[in-house]
Amino acid sequence: MVYEVLPSGQSHPGRLVRIGERVHRPTGAYSAAVHGFLLHLERTGFAGAPRFHGLDGEGREILDYVQGEVPRPPVPGWAATDEALESVARLLRRLHDASEGYVPEADAPQHEPPPPATWSGTLVGHNDLVPDNVVFRDGSAVAFIDFDLCAPVDPLWDVAVALRHWLPIRDEADLEPAHLGTVPGHRFALFCAAYGLADEDRPRLLDAMLDCCVYADGFVRFHAGRGVPAWVTAMAEGRCERHQRSARWLHRNRDALLGGSG
Known part of the structure; x- marks a missing residue:
């Protein structure tokens, strides 16, 4: 065995x-x-x-145990392709469809800190779709793992969390080699189309993505402040500063993302 x-x-x-x-x-x-x-x-x-x-x-x-490949850092080239991106979006859409109507037990504790109240909702999302939590086979996403942060949210919040990592929302100085040369606006449009997001919802999605960057900064500080070793290390290594650079990048590139460039 x-x-x-x-x-x-x-x-x-x-x-x-x-x-x-x-x-x-x-x-x-x-x-x-x-x-x-x-x-x-x-x-x-x-x-x-x-x-x-x-x-x-x-x-x-x-x-x-879900058989397949998980694109842990450094992100491999195949995980930065448009095909991989679209497959994550399609699987997220199926997850949200499956989540419809589910009401969690009222006394089941949810993770802390919770997503911003602006993005509260009733649909349970994964809320942590980093590359480490997606399993691929033959270049396509087949499963999500590590549901520790699942909680009721506005679906756009879960989409924004995924896009923060899969677009990715990063200052140019923080990009991994696999993402150098990609066109963020093109990838943003591909993800939205594969998920099935209406054009009129895309500006609000960008608002959620910015809030994700701010939330990620606060998440690290929250857990580092509680003395959780992994997050103490992350903060010492500059994770919060990276999230702040991501937020500034998103501010600069908002119009380009909506226009399909950037």
Whole structure:
């Protein structure tokens, strides 16, 4: 049987293991909300998320191991293609369609800090679609993983979070090599079209993307202030300054994004 320690993110560094075709990972304060949402997605037939299989003898959650490639940094060239971008948008649309009508349990804690009140809503979104949380096969996104930040939001907020990472919204000095030479406005239009976003909603989406940059800065500060080691390190390495540069870049390029250039 396969036993493998898996790469992990900020929440569970070095603590995820694959045993056979299942992933065992520690639960956290928001796990009840995550489990309820994953069970709902399974009931709807949405195939783009791991199934929840209860807890093991150590109290860890058991999830499907999703076969495929995850584009961890540095982002590989294939993950920066237009085709990969559009596949993420289409899968996000299917996730949102599957989320319609789901009402989380009232007493299930949601992650902190919550998304801005401006973007509150009733549709449960993933809210953390960084490249590390998307599984690809043959260059197309097939599943989202790590639903720890799922919560009810305006759908545009979830789209904005995804676009912040997949466009990406970055100052030129912060771009990874795979994204050098891409045309942000072109990628913005492709993502919106693949998701099915109406033209009249795109200016408001840009407002959400700017708020995402501000929120990301505050998110790092919030968790670093609580002494969470990964976020203390992120702050020391200049993550907040990068988010601030991203916000300034978006201010400068708003019109170009809407016009399909930038």
